[in-house]
Amino acid sequence: MNRERTIHGAAFQMNACASYMRKWFETDNYQTQQFSFEKEGSAGIMVQIRNTSEGKSSWFKKGLGLATCANLTLLQQGDDLFVSVAAAKWLDKMAVNVLSWFVLWPLFITSGIGMWRQKALLDKVFVDTLGFFTGSHE
Numbered sequence: 001m002n003r004e005r006t007i008h009g010a011a012f013q014m015n016a017c018a019s020y021m022r023k024w025f026e027t028d029n030y031q032t033q034q035f036s037f038e039k040e041g042s043a044g045i046m047v048q049i050r051n052t053s054e055g056k057s058s059w060f061k062k063g064l065g066l067a068t069c070a071n072l073t074l075l076q077q078g079d080d081l082f083v084s085v086a087a088a089k090w091l092d093k094m095a096v097n098v099l100s101w102f103v104l105w106p107l108f109i110t111s112g113i114g115m116w117r118q119k120a121l122l123d124k125v126f127v128d129t130l131g132f133f134t135g136s137h138e
């Protein structure tokens with residue numbers, strides 16, 4: 001699934017979309033961070049969204065590749081808004097996967113579950129972001 005789209009005439013909604021997405025995921029027990037940036041003279045916002053890995057199981061989830069994280073990037077392009085969703089921690093899951101193949105084969109299952117959860121999170125962030133612009137968030 002290609003998780004990039006240009007939404008015509010939506011640049012003025014960039015801040016509102018970022019705020020909405022942060023609130024939407026925080027109410028669903030995700031942690032979020034927001035960063036402003038500039039790329040080639042255009043303003044942008046990146047929202048990082050990750051599942052909460054608090055408490056005793058935090059190291060367990062991260063070590064076994066079960067923690068998921070997504071980056072939502074919103075970039076103004078004139079009057080248009082470029083939307084992109086990408087994985088933020090895909091490489092650590094792949095490292096666990098490769099290690100588990102040879103040494104700890106049971107980790108292959110948990111890293112596979114982690115990659116599936118990562119894909120599901122990316123799809124959800126992308127669909128929910130597009131829903132903001134179609135009015136399905138109201």
